[in-house]
Amino acid sequence: MVKQTALKKGVFFILLSAFSFALMSVFIREVGDLPAAQKALFRNSVSFLFAAVMVKRGRSENTAEKKHNWRQLLLRSVCGTIGVVANFYAISRLPLGDSNSLNKLSPFFTILASALILKESVKPYQLFGLGIAFTGALLILKPTAIGLSLAHIVAIIGAIAAGFAYTYVRQLRLLGEQGAYIVFFFSAFSILTLIGPVLFKYQAMTSRQLILLLLAGVAASLGQLGVTEAYKYAPARAISIYNYA
Numbered sequence: 001m002v003k004q005t006a007l008k009k010g011v012f013f014i015l016l017s018a019f020s021f022a023l024m025s026v027f028i029r030e031v032g033d034l035p036a037a038q039k040a041l042f043r044n045s046v047s048f049l050f051a052a053v054m055v056k057r058g059r060s061e062n063t064a065e066k067k068h069n070w071r072q073l074l075l076r077s078v079c080g081t082i083g084v085v086a087n088f089y090a091i092s093r094l095p096l097g098d099s100n101s102l103n104k105l106s107p108f109f110t111i112l113a114s115a116l117i118l119k120e121s122v123k124p125y126q127l128f129g130l131g132i133a134f135t136g137a138l139l140i141l142k143p144t145a146i147g148l149s150l151a152h153i154v155a156i157i158g159a160i161a162a163g164f165a166y167t168y169v170r171q172l173r174l175l176g177e178q179g180a181y182i183v184f185f186f187s188a189f190s191i192l193t194l195i196g197p198v199l200f201k202y203q204a205m206t207s208r209q210l211i212l213l214l215l216a217g218v219a220a221s222l223g224q225l226g227v228t229e230a231y232k233y234a235p236a237r238a239i240s241i242y243n244y245a
Contacts (some may be wrong), residue, residue: 004025006181006233006234007233007234007238007239009096009229009230009233009234010229010230010231010232010233010234010238010239010240011234011242012230013085013226013227013229013230014042014048014226014227014230014239014242014243015048015159015226015242015245016054016222016223016239016242017222017223017225017226017227017230017243018223018226018244018245019138019217019225019241019245020219020220020222020223020226021219021220022100022224023215023219024043024216024219024223025091025096025099025100025221026096027087027212027213027215027216028043028088028091028092028212028213028216029071029091029092030212031209031212031213032209033092034092034203034205034209035198035201035203036085036086036088036089036198037085037091037194037197037198037201038198038203039203039216040081040084040085040190040194040201041191041194041195041198041212042188042210042213042216043084043088043213043216043217043220044186044187044190044191044194044217044220045082045132045187045191045213046216046217046220046221047183047186047216047220047221047224048187048188048191049219050082050183050218050221050225051180051181051183051184051221052184054061054184055178055184056093056179056184057159058178058180058181058239066178067175068185069172069175069177070179072100072168072171072175072177073172073177073182073185073186074127074189075164075168076165076168076169076172076182076185076186077185077189077190078189079161079162079164079165079168080161080162080186080190081186081189081190081193081194081235082157082158082161083106083158083159083162083165084158084190085158085194086154086155086157086158086161087099087103087155087158087162089151089154089158089203090102090103090151090152090154090155090158093149093151094149094151094152094155096237097154098155099151100144100154101227102155102156102158102159103158103159103162104159104243104244105134105156105157105159105163106159106160106162106166106243107130107163107236107240107241107244108130108134108159108163108165108240109160109162109163109164110163110164110167110236110240111127111163111164111237112163112173112238113164113166113167113236114167114170114235114236114237117164117167117168117171118167118170118171118174118235118236120235120236120237121237122237123167123192123237129241130240130241148244157228166219166231166236166240167236168233169182169227169228170231170235170236173228173231173232178200178227178231179225180225180228182228183221183224183225183228186224234239
């Protein structure tokens, strides 16, 4: 059973994360018609700088060498990169309410992934609450979604990827990995993965677009750190539902 103090901290950080990612979505939407990979690259570059400073500061305070969990870090990064690019693609091609509603299906997949990967049990009342939230997200989507377009399918794939990414975040925190290093590794991986495609199809940006992407990066950094801290304190079954806030 999750201790109440830890649960409250987990809820606080997951709410902070949800709010930050909502701001990020608005900024990304306002950027306009840029390739999803280019948006993701700039967004994660800001997160990389934030996390690099925090990792360096943490190492200066703790000189002990730490063994990292490379397999879980890589899986988290692969899923996270797919999730971000898919989400940005959907934001650019769907009404913001629709894309965010589909993205917020990720807590459902987080709980499923946690049960599969971490063997975390799920209580009936938690499934009931998640089911209500899941249905609510679909009801928001239905009025404008007459059949599933490619953008809708990509958004669902992004939600699945994000759900698994959050599960690996939880696993890494249980293994003692620092939150800043998880964000740092993910950001570095996504930059190396995306820089080739972005340079191949780079699209010139206005100063306004650049500022909005930087703001999206700041909001995403807070969102990422919020997620990593939240899953340090509580399992997915206890706090994932608060993503629907």
